[in-house]
Amino acid sequence: MKRLLISLAATLWVAILPAFAQGSGPLRIEITEGVIEPLPFAVPAFLPENPGASQLAEEITRVIAADLANTGLFREIPKQAFISPVTSFSSPVQFSDWKAVNAQALITGAVSTAGGQVTVKFRVFDVFSENQLGDGLQFAGTEASWRRMAHKVADAVYSRITGESGYFDSRVVFVSETGPKNARRKRLAIMDYDGANLQFLTDSSSLVLAPRFSPRGDRVLYTSYDTGVPEVFILDVASVGRRKLANTGGMTFSPRFSPDGSTVAFSLSQGGNTDLHSVPVNGGAVTRLTATTSIDTAPSFSPDGSQIAFESDRSGTQQLYVMPAGGGEAKRISFGQGRYGTPVWSPRGDLIAFTKQNKGRFHIGVMRTDGSEERLLTASFLDEGPTWSPNGRVIMFTRESQGANGAPALYSVDISGRNLRRVPTNNAASDPAWSPLLP
Template sequence: MRLNLLLCTVAAVAVAGVTLVQAQVARPQTPAPQQQGPVEVEIDQGVIRPFQIAVAPFSGPNGSQVTTVIGDNLRRSGFFEPMNPSSFIETGLSLQNAPNFPQWTQIGAQAVLYGSVTPRADGRNDFGFRLYDPYRQCQLVSYNFTATPEQWRRISHKIADVVYQRMTGESGFFDSRILYVAESGTGLNRLSRLAIVDSDGADPQFLTDGNEIILTPRFSSKPDEIVYMALGKDYSRIYLYNLSTSRRESLGEFDGQAFGPRYSPDGTKVAFSIIRGGNTDVYVMDLRTRQLSRLTSDPGIDTSPSFSPDASRIVFNSDRSGTPRLYVMNADGSGQRPISRGGGSYTAPAWSPRGDLIAFTKSQGGRFATGVMNADGSGERQLSSSYFEEGPSWAPNGRYLMFARQTRGGDTNLWMVDLSGRVIAQSGYQGRGSDPAWSPLLADTPMQLGRAQGPDSCPS
């Protein structure tokens, strides 16, 4: 039984008792256009023709792995198509020299990225790179990161973020992680474990041992602090967990069952639902004082609170009208009003980090969909639809969503879709998983911040 069905069932029982096969990013195979104007990637309406970028092999230790990760990141965004290296005419590019521009325009490259990994005397490596527009024959960006050799994968993500931002004007999202519920086994041997993985699906790690059922893991605004719900043999608790120290702390015991936690944007509060006295309502706890405030009191089942980025409002799910719909209220519980307007059932709302949109799961006609709407409920549109999917979580740049999708009679996996709905694929993680939560961009410590290596010569 999936997450929202489980939570609603738990609430309903208490009231009654009064106690991607891996999918590939869809991209038409069309010839690269002959560029005449400035390099730019338009992403507001989605990209029909991916941008042809030549990612030349990086030299030095781990250079080939760095090249692969950068190319895979850019391809996964749906806006770029890294070119086949066998088509490259010029090889052995050096950071000391500009590329031979005609040899890149000849093969249709709209941008050229190359770099090197250079060991330092202090045991760290310099990861330098340059990005050029071969048609205008100018440099788009030149950067250097300094980090330990073991951090090559993170640096690869950060380089991809710099390229993505320079080419699209939007912040990147590759240097982030995904928190999720890893599923394994069947029947009585079925395990549910809290797990975390890099944004590209690499390096999955288990954070719990499978002795509890894990639900609704969520990140704080700090990428090393999370909150989640755990069901044991004779208890249910909400835990705060620090990924850096592995310290776990319970929010305490409540008069009633608490579930569905989510941090406020500043990380000082946690909103969640409590089943108490026949009602399921939304509460918020101040983590500094541990003071608990009740925000809703309707006889319906009120769940899944999510703060707006400025913390002034909360979107939540309620069946008070007879069917699960989305409601918005002020952060103090005042001004509660419905915003979803279509047919079907709306669940799992998540406010975009940009503040402009609210994502949700919608079920109607025997199918489930992942969609978005404006914060006032207008402009609803469906991004993905399948036999079963739920629980969308926003990428840190507010341009992508990750969610769980299950095939009929098959496993549940993590999937990703962009705001146009044209870029949809199974995430890089190939294992069984549900209820993903996307982290903010990771902190730069302990690596040194990247440094621009001279001015860009291409006008924006």
């Protein structure tokens, strides 16, 4: 069987198998801002094609089902409701059995193992039109990469039904916190988007803040107090090697990569002023982008790299502004009641997420890039620091609970304001930053 192999990583590949294609059907979730009835789907346990694949087949199936169900757009039909089992990947689907349990989408698959390698193949069906959706796909890689393969399957299913790209095969870098509230120890950590595969990138010997991924997800910017004052460092995720971004003679913080990864915008506090600056990632002259007596911070590039959103108190209160990426006249875009901060441009380019404080409550919200159509998605004692999923559908943020024992945790919410969920972490957690889809 002819296969078109596309490299994903050193240990993971995807192959498109044209022989699986059988046409396409009309099944589609239309995502709007209104109430959405989750689409019922069935995912029978993927079939082990050799004895050593049984456990992995079950685990892969569970991750796929969890990825889809946790979006709030899909509802898994329990296994107890199935009328007949799937016993062969190549056998024709008995659509009447799946119609009887009201499954609208059916996902079937098989898993095989050999010599430490795993192969996963799957198909997606529109049950009521009795059509396969697109081509079947096959993923192959090491046993250690089985979760990535499951996320890749879920991304493909999500994309075929919603028409949007997925976001499951991605990671989140954040600040992991331990110890009492008045003496927290913080270190950088990285995990899969769903909390699995946790790894620590730094120790807790010095305070760390505001990690931010590079556009390829291979490097992380963050602020460290390792030298006693806040300075921006850049860390290689694979080697965990790090270096200081630039020698500026002042306090540096709130870094952010440009979309092409060549430049970093950051805040520099020097001589009583806090302004935005930029510097080439690989070294060079530091360029001043703003020159006011106010505090300008939290820069975020537009996806095309032409503009920067940032927060400033130049109008007397903390508000959001947009200016050309190379500096120049800034235009205020926030005009609602309260204070606004931490703007982050959506990967789609159509929205800016932000933190808002008003009347003693904190909110995560979104607005158009000109400040119109402001919508608040959350409200609590303390919500802050939004970060976008790779497809611009979901926002992750920090929520801190009240009281002496209060602690920060990571939460996510759909941009419609639906499906608020806590993201599992081993310890208290803050300052999340979502990676792009993994290569």
